Amino acid sequence: METELETTMISTSHLDQLISSELKASEVHSEAPLLRSLDLSRRLQEKGISLPSPNLAEILVSSLCFSQHTPSLWKLLDQAMASRLVAPIQILALLTQKVVPERREQAGAYRLYLELVRRYAVALPPFGVTVPSIDKIVMSIDEALQLSRTYGVQEMDMGRAIVLFIFTVIKILVDSVLEDCGFPYARTDMHRSSDIQASASNTLLALEIVEKIIINKKAQVFLRLISINMPEQFNNLVERLQLVEAHISNITSPSTINVASNMLVTIQKALTYAIHRLDKHPQLGVLFNTRPRNSSLPKNSSDGNSSCWIPFDMFMENAMDGHHLHVVSAIEVLTELIKALQVLNQATWQETFQALWLSGLRNVQRGRDQVEGPIPDLDARLSILLAIVPLSIVPLVNNVRIRRLGLVTSLQLLGQFSALLTPHPAFVTLANEAATKAAVFISGMKGITNPIPKANGNMLHLIVEASIARNLIDTSAYFWPGYVVPSAQLPNEPHLARDSPWTAFMGGAPLTASLEKALTITPAPSVAELEKLYLIALNGSEEEGPMASRILCGASLICGWNFQEHAVHMVVKLLSPATSIDSSEIEIENRYISHMRMLNSLLLSMASVNTVHILSLYGLIPEVAAALMPICEAFGSLSPPSNHKSCLPEETSVYSVFSYAFLLLLRLWKFYRPPQEHCAPTRGAQARRELTLDYLLLLRNGRVSLNNPNAKPVYIEFFPKLRAWYFQNQACISSTLSGLSNKNPVHQVANMILNMVWTGRGSSGTANCFSNSSSSGSINGVPPISGSGTTEESCQRPTLPAWEILEAIPFVLEAALTACAYGQLSSRDLTTGLRHIVDFLPASLAVIVTYFSAEITRGIWKPVHLNGIDWPSPAANLFSFDVEIKDILASAGVDVPCNYPRGSIPMLPLTIAALLSLTITFKLDRSCDFMHGIIGHALENCASSSSWPSMPIVGALWAQKVRRWHHFILLSCTRAPFSRDKNAAAQLIKSCFTSFLGPLSLTEGSDFVSRQGASGLFGHIQVDRGPYIPVAPGTLYVYSCRYFHDIHYVSEVVFRMIMKRARILADEYVRSNGMAPRVRSDSSAASLASALSKVRQSTSLGACMLVITGGPKLVQVLYEETFPTLLLLGEADSKGPMHGILCGYAVAYLLFYSGVFVWGVDEAPPAFTWVYSSKRARVFGRHLEFVAKIVEGDLKPICQPGAWKAFVKCFIGLVIRFTPTWIRVLSLETVTKLAKGLRRWNEPELSLALLEQAGPAALSAVVEALSST
Structure with missing residues (x-):
């Protein structure tokens, strides 16, 4: 190694001597700089020295001795740079290192240096030409300006060197201006203090040159690259320019003060230029203008331009599905959805928040006439509006003033929507209380204490109180015009007529049966009451502990919306009485036994449908599962007393505590489903993600480690008895019993x-x-x-x-x-x-x-006749029940035959008959809630697993038993046909599109012509309704989609529906424009914008349907299977280019929107990322690799070339415009292939914008693209 280094040093030294001698020889033969440079070039080439020569550059710069530098030498330097004897960027880098620190003593040299910067700073070297000495040039630049050390670059190449050189020169010149203004800002190693007065003219020249560089289009691209990849460095430059703007008056006249201001404006324009040039693209610009054409919200309307915000409605209705438990907090999911829709709709924050509130109000109004049954009730819908929505807004408005102002404005404008603000009769008192609270506050501010004012309230008052509780707004909201409406007609409200039971409780009153009842039905007014309850439940007596746990699970948890998140976490925390991490197994078991009565009451209270649903909304299912496992292990290992006969709700025993904990644990995951490794390899089985106990524990461990890295994880191996049962349960599902x-x-x-x-x-x-x-x-x-x-x-x-x-x-x-x-x-x-x-x-x-x-x-058990003798008979109402199911489905646009004609003898397999007969023996009161959560899922699963339709029989028998649940049972049975009939699923999907978007033709879907948007999809909002209401298509889809057997088929149907609508829109576009079917000038822009607006509406709905049906896995299937299959194996559309263009756009929107709704638009919290966006990089990367292969011609799609190109341009443009962070996970090879393909399609701006967002690795590719333009 030392020998090689010595040889290199000798050869470099010899080369320098050779170049110096030739330089002197050229000086002897010719004096004119131009002739001298030409002579020098000839001499060097004759000696075999490659050009540009890094050694010559260093020799020339070193020859500039400040004591005797001559104009001829500067002119020779200029000619050498112009004739590419040396690399201009290397010369400028070397001069920057040498001249700038001496600019005050050597004002003349500094001025000549500035002139060279003016000429050559943004003169890019030609790419694609082999330069033998390129590495030496890059090394020389790097060493001169210390780029690698300053910017933390591991590998420096010419592209990175150019970008960082431009940025560094701008920064150094700005620093020199600041020093000359008397403001020594951010000195570097190249700056030295001096007492010599700076030349004002040089300072202004430096400022002008900086401005000239910044207004250069190529330099603006480099600045954007710095802002994207090195935001701290870029912000530092902006701060410097702001200081220049503030201090430039110290040395210059007022006429030049605006120079710095202009530079700041130019930089700001440069940052948005990439987006601006895409928005102004003659054809692509209309694709990225996704802002609703009429963004104003109509007054007193229940919809309020809901089409572009339909994901909010879909999310909230999906959150009300009590059959589906969520492992990620609805707060985090909704926060990401809010960010996504604000970006996609290009809406203001006021418009976004207002649309969110309106969706929440519509969701509440849809629950006004909810059927009775074991499903989340209106309290749960209010939890979404008054707890989940405000909590999801909190991380968005913290420390962002403009967003908080948008929130306030959105709340002030809600008063326009009176139809949505009418409270349910059960909550009128709460609304009046909220309004009266504001009236009392205002009276107190005015010094009026008597009489106590009263005011009429509505849903707005509840929303405002929930927002104040989360510090989103303050009590100044009470003074909004029209917020307090005094009323003398209100009767004495309970909260005014007597003291709240919570007052007595906080005053030290002991817990009695009467006080417990009052506290259970009255929400706690603050967190302090909840904390006291928690301590009593944990440390109170054997009588008070169970009472406190029951109170915590009462109204404070269900409808204490202003503090609900605190109640939820306290309930979960109670499941794990405090134990040391290092406690022995016996100590932990004793701890649980000492809290047996409290746990018994707590677990029985937690078994209600509403409680489990609220725990799911807050994403605490993994934590609850981990807390229940040690309870099951401990109490399941204890023997009951010898006189134990049965478990009664009013009694506490080891069997009862174990059973309540065990059944609650099993409700959290599909324990009766086969494990994934035993699933039949059907398409649907592979795309649907079912919760498992292992998966829940992994999520819990990950979350705990985020808050406490030293926390110990929980694995099923820690609980040997539970683990043994867990594997026996899987074995029982997967195979017959062994003897x-x-x-x-x-x-x-x-x-x-x-x-x-x-x-x-x-x-x-x-x-x-x-x-x-x-x-x-x-x-x-x-x-x-x-x-x-x-x-x-x-x-x-x-x-x-x-x-x-x-x-x-x-x-x-x-x-x-x-x-x-x-x-x-x-x-x-x-x-x-x-x-x-x-x-x-x-x-x-x-x-x-x-x-x-x-x-x-x-299928090994023979069927039995339900004749009313051996087995219960549904004959009395089976036929009518079956007809009702058919009618409900027909109201939603789904036509299915009756399964049981009149007179037929119903039959069921022995196992279903036995399970059904068992379930109808249970009581239907709250004491059996812990069983109902298991029974309902079990019956639906068994009925859907049978070889013939069984659900109507199950429903008919249960309807005989519980007549008040008739409508609930009926609606539950409407899901059954979709588990076996793909045609029914396709009809429902089609009906959803028709109800939301309108019919494709006048002869189709006449029932839905007058109903579109959210009201068409989920039904009209009416205050007075009859006892029976037909089910809206969207509602039926949300509650049925998880029963579809083959959800791959759903993606195909949605895909084809969107394509069909795109083709019809293309026909309408051609007819309305009366010209050849292709996109032309601005005259057709409005018509195309209208068509694309409808395309976006259909794809937004389709994407929502796919996400709630299969989640991230179905979106992965859409990207990796559905789209490539239909592209490569589908039918070519030969009706015209406009068909292909709109179809390509529609597919791009569908894929993009589906990805956004699952993966988010930017960085998300870890809990969200683990479940939803963890595979984004892989799925998105593979998809664009596939696209790149077709762009390069390695694969040949069957569809029209126009359709394919339209898809690629639209999809890539949408990603660049709205989710640029996605691009950074792509490999440089993939990005480069796509960029080259776009340039071949004459889309240089789109190509450059793609490269700009590809991260630091693509800096050289950007420079190369710019040098070729």
């Missing part, structure tokens, strides 16, 4: 359970279902079970830990079903026995559901 040997302890437990439930035959009087002579332990024929019920004398109840009971129950079920199938056990006794098992250990319901669900999918 048991008589030596297995489960053999004995199973017989004990059978003895407890059914009296056996034979002299022993026991039900021994396992053959003692069978070595494999398989069931030997028909188990000897009789149909008589058990008595306490005839059996012994097992007093075993719950885990041992659960392990044996599948074998008990197999024996019982087999006996029933062979006629050895009547259906009534089977049902009664199953109910006894559930009463004894409620957690066994989960095992029953798992086993029956698995057996249904195997």
Whole structure:
């Protein structure tokens, strides 16, 4: 290595001597600079020295001795730069290092240097030409200006050197101006103090040269690159220019003060020029103008220009689906959606927030006449409006004044929408309280204390109070014009007639039954009350602890919207009584046992549909799952007392605590579904993401590690009993049961359970279902079970830990079903026995559901007749119930046949009949909420897994049992056809498009002609409605889409629907313009803008439908499978170029909007990223790699070339315009291929804009693109 270094130094030294001698020889032969440079060039080339020569540049600059520098030498330097004997950028870099620090002593040299900067600073070297000495030139520039060290560049090339050189020269000249103005700002190593008065003329010249550089279009591109890739450095330059603007008056006349101001304006224009030039593109500009054509919101309207904001409505309606639990907080998801729609619609923040509030109000109004049943009620809809929406706005307006002003304005304008502000009768009192609070505040400010004022309130007053509670606005809102409307007609409100129960509680009143009831139905007025409740629940007496936990899960959690997030976190925290991290297993178990009564009450209260739904809205499902697991492990390992008979809600036992915790844990994930590795490799199974316990724990561990890096993770391996059951459950789903040997302890437990439930035959009087002579332990024929019920004398109840009971129950079920199938056990006794098992250990319901669900999918059990004798009969209302289902679907545009004509005998597989018969034996009060959450999902899953339509029978029988739930059951049954009929799913998708956008023709969808937008999609908002309402297509889709068997098919249908509408719009465009079907001059711009506006509406709806149906995985399928398949294997459209262009645009919008709704427009919180945007880089990167291959001609699409080019231009343009951060994850190779392809298509501006956003690695590519223009 040392030898090579010495050789290099010798050769460099020899080269320098050779160049110096030739330089002197040229001086002897010719004196004129031009002739001298030509002679020098000839001499160097004869010696084999390549040009431009970095050594010559260094020799020339070193020859400039300030004591005797001559004009001829400067002129020679100028000629050498002009004739490319030396690289101008290298000369300027070397001169900058040498001249600028001496500018005050050597004003003449500094002025000559400035002239060279004026001429050559932005003169880019030619790219594509081989320059042998390029690396030496780059190294010389880097060393002269210390670029690598200053900007942290690891590898320097010519492109990076040019960009950083321009920026550094501007910064150095600005610093020199500041120093000359007497403001020593940010001195560098090249600056030295001096007492010599600076030359004002040189200072002004430097300022003029900086201005000239900045107004250069190429330099502006470089500045944009710095602002994108090095924002701190760029902001530092802007600060310098602002200081110049403030101090330039110290040395110059007023006429030149505006120079710095002009430079700041120019820089600002440079930053937005890339966007501006795309917006002004003759053809592409209309694509990126996504701002609604009529962005003003009509007064007193329930829609308020809702078409472009429909994702808000879709999000909120989807959030109300109680069947689907969310692992990411709705707050984070909505925050990202707000940012996305504000960017996509190019809206102001006031317009964005106003559209958000209107969507929330529409969502509340849709719940006014909600059917009765175990689904989230109106309180949950108000939670979204008054808690989720304000909390999602908080991170957007913090420390951003213009956004906060937009929020205030949006709230002030809400009063125009009176139709949406009318509160539900149940909440009129709360609205009046909020309005009266403002009136009292104003009276207090005026010094008026008597009488207490009263005011009429509406939903706006509740929204304002929720916003004040989150510090989004302050109490100045009370003084808005028209906000307080005094009223003398209001009756005495409860809150004014007597003291709140919370006042007594905070005053020290003990918790009694009456006080508990009052506190449970009254939301807490502040967080202080919740904190006191939490401490009582954790440390109070055995009587007060359960009371406090029940109160926390009451109105304070369900409708305490102003502080709901605090109540939610306290409830979850109560599940994990404080224990040391290093506590032993026995200590932890004792801690849980000491809180057994509190946990029993807490878990039973948490089982309600509303509570689980609110926990889901706040994204706390992973944390709840992790907190429930140690409870299950601890109490499932304890034996009950010997006198235990059944679990009653009013009693506390180890079985009851375990069962409530276990069933709540299982509600959080699809425990009855097969694990992913056992799924059949169908398309739909691979695209839908189902929650699993492992996945929930991974999410929980990731979140905890963000807040506390030292926190210990939780894995299922930490809970051996739960883990054993978890794998047994998966085995039960995936395969039939294996037999048991008589030596297995489960053999004995199973017989004990059978003895407890059914009296056996034979002299022993026991039900021994396992053959003692069978070595494999398989069931030997028909188990000897009789149909008589058990008595306490005839059996012994097992007093075993719950885990041992659960392990044996599948074998008990197999024996019982087999006996029933062979006629050895009547259906009534089977049902009664199953109910006894559930009463004894409620957690066994989960095992029953798992086993029956698995057996249904195997199809090995014969059907049974529901004749009303052996099994309950739905005949009384089955036909009418089936017709009602058909009518509801027809109202939503879906036509399905009746499954059960009048007179037919209904049948069900034995397993469904047994499960159904069991479920209708349960009571329907709040004490059984912990079971209802399991039963509903189980019945729907079993019915959809059956080989024939079973849901109408299930619904008819349940409707007989619970008449008040008739409409809820009916609507639940409308989801069943979509699980097996792809045509029904396609009809529903088509109906959604028609109701939202209008019919494709006058003969299609006449029912939806007058209803479009959000009202058409989700139904009109009316105050007075009848008891039965047809279901709107959008509502039915939101609650049914997760039941679609093949969700790949959904993406294909949505894809084709959007293409069909694009073709019709193309026909209308051609007819309206009366010309050849292609985009021409500005005369057709308005017509094209109108067509594209409708395309955006359809793609926005389609993207929302795909996202709520399959989430990130379906969007991945759209990018990686659906789009490439239809592009390469679809049919070519030969009707005209306009068809291809609009179809290409439509596909681009669909893919882009789908990606934005899942991945967001910029950086997102980690919890959101893990679930939604973690695969964005891979999916988006692969997609553009595929696009690049077609652009290069490696793949040949079947569609029209015009359609393909339209897609590429539109999609890339949308990404550049709205989500530039996506581009930075792409490989430089992919970006370069796309940029070259765009240049070949005569789109240099789009190509350059793409390269600009590709990150630091693309700096050289940008410079190369500029040098070729």
